[in-house]
Amino acid sequence: MFRRRALALVTTAVLTATAAGCSTEDPPAAPTEAAPPPTSAAAPTPQVSPTTAPTRSHAVGVRRLDLSRGEDRPLPTTVWYPARGERGGEPERGAPVARGRFPVVVFSHGLGGRSDDYSGLVSRWAEAGFVVAAPTFPRTSSDGDGNVLDVLNQPADVSYVLDEVLALDDTDGDPLRGRLDTGRVAAAGHSAGGVTTIGLFTTRRDDRLDAGVVFAGTAIGFGTAFAGSAAPQLFVHGELDDVVKYTAGKAVYDKVPWPKAMLSLPEGDHGRRLLSNDATLGVVSGTTVEFLRWSLYGDPAARERMTDGATRDGLATFDDQL
Template identity: 25%
Template sequence: MMGKTWIAAAICAAAIFSVFPESRAQQAPASPSVDAPELAALGSYGIGVADLEFIDKGRADPLQGADVPRVADRHISVKLWYPAAAKGGGTRYRTGLPGETGSDVPFEVPGLATPGAAMAKGRFPLVILAHGYSNTPEVLSWLGENLASKGYVVLAPAFRDPPITIRTPAARAGPLTSRPLDIAFVAAEAQRRAKAGEGLLAAADGARTALIGYSMGGYGVLTAAGAPLDPGLGGATRGVLAPFVAGGPKADTLKVADVKAVVAISPASNLYGTPLWAAPGVAAIRAPTLFIVGSQDHVVGYETGVRRLFDQEVHAPRYLLTFREAAHSIALIGAPPAMRESFWDFDWFEDAVWRKDRLMAVQAHFITAFLDRNVKGEAAKSSYLDGLVPNSNDGKWPNAPTGRYAGFSPGAPASTIWKGFQPSRVSGMNFEFRPGEP
């Protein structure tokens, strides 16, 4: 009897061990871990999700046409996350990213959002969420769902990047064109529908708009916030962007109206030697901006890339959150099981040093504080952003409980450990602020 019991227990333990890594990876990415900072927690609303299509009529496409770019309607699929009246059963997103062989690797992402859920009552700020090169909205679902639960209407366009390497000039023309043009069009159309009271966007408040972008999406939102495009992008996009570059007749149409805040996560500022903005560059931006980056980001650069943007945006109040030793893939979900079979696929998602759920949680915390303060006008959230010691390791909490204390730092004056962080979970980061000049 004892032998049979032991064998059964061993088989059960082995089964749990064999499936645990996959089941853990398949948890909804928007579910914060137990060591997440305070403001990473989900909000009080349920989460709804819907798929929309926006059509930009008669746009030139630099990837189509032999002698000149072909003009056709641009169909833009948009993922919409919104505050729901009640919590539902969730969903599973189906998407895919290019794998090592060049073909897309399909996978599923568990979601907390419920398709078709009833919209919560109220008017909610509008957020445009722009993904990176060859990404999809679903790999940013952790942030879209998190913000929707806190009372934001989040629109994430699918940019349909070409299935070829970005290292070729032909491939670069696609994202260089789609990011600013799609973001400007989707934002303007969403604001129009909100003002007209159309569909689910009737609950959005276009007068309170925020822009969030990762990597190539970061280039897009900084452009949409006011950074003027470099004239060289006209030639790099077969003339498609020529009317929109600095000094062009349509340059002003790229700037999104009523932007109250910008979040740029690992934003691109120079693409294989091609500068993206003309003078004054990001110094033209006036909206408060939160930059987020890893100090070992060799894709967009740290000292010569994102930190330089932080230094140059002199006319806007701005913050810089640095994950020390992290690389470029800080904004995507953790690698799904289908993308864990080869290093190339795995490297899309995972960082060499940081846990992915930790990266997402810290970003959700600071993005929440930043948007709540600057878009919703919640002055109390300033204490999560202002007056923090620049190096997270330097914080002290003299009277903090000892041991594995799970409580959050109350911030100044009792503690210089970053407000909202657990005492043992505040290492390896920097947070800096600079006010805007006149």
């Protein structure tokens, strides 16, 4: 997870390396090409054509991909996926893949974390009919050297992982062959992973992405020049976050030019009470599942459930601009 001193460290490192300043208005030091301007705000519909969303929950399978983007960038990736069998149990390693074609979500962990730290959240996405690929980054994970500046390299890591995962849909003998809906893709991430995710929609735009989910993220290092085709965004932030301040996340959210929503948890902190507490995890996972069903399956009923579930039990407020 993104530890207490991490934000200050990231800020210092990015300021030193890019002279970008701490404003969320400006992108980092110029990339090789200027980012294209964002398109105008989209109509209040998802950007994918509707398809049949799952009508029941799935069991969950899990596997590991030993990926590497060069000798010094190992990216071991955990994949959770809808599986055959009885739902409700722990993810089963190597379980047979369920029938159907499933959208793909790539998830980025926080500083000092690992992909498996988020199993409680992403396994719920897999239950709902999504394949979730979560790399463990080489330098910002619990096994890395803590070089926070390496966050700036992580959008390229995510795009590489996405290349490799989507290719499995056409790989002879792979269990996911014919099971991936490669035209329906989202990115999500927590804290430093939220920074990474913002980068994927700004100066390091990956045009394959149809939607994004940002948990406790800010725009340090990448700015708010959202680029490319409109992609709905969901921001999730605890109002008691003392690592990435709520106002910092809200400032980025306000700059998103596309359909968007923000789930705010008045008692939520940066990690434990945002993603681990049973009550808030229920609201967070439920809202994100419905957002992904709406934005990747084009499920209109999910749109209504999202709004209703977000404010359940008074644990959160929901700014809905979708």
